[in-house]
Amino acid sequence: MEMNAYKIIVRPVITEKSNIASAMGQYTFIVDSRANKVEIAEAVSYIFDVDVQKVRVINYAPKFGRWGRKRVQRQSAYKKAIVTLPPGQRIEAFEGV
Secondary structure, three states, X not given: OOOOHHHHEEEEOOOHHHHHHHOOOEXXXXXXXXXXXXXXXXXXXXXXXXXXXXXXXXXXXXXXXEEOOEEXXXXXXXXXXXXXXXXXXOOHHHOOO
């Protein structure tokens, strides 16, 4: 599957936990659900011009709720990737957010 790097990385995750992890060289992204670890690593290194040391992937299931007797989907399924960079490298877009 050949995908564009900008379509693989959907958006960065900016939370208190991800900001603490970014100080240790770990950055969190919401990624396309069809992308694998190799494609995610190549996309991050292409977009931000850094070396990727490790990629961890978490698949989140959809969340459901109720609307009367109907079961409706409140939140879609998504995939989150935590990318680890070697010491000394950083992604400047995350700094000061």
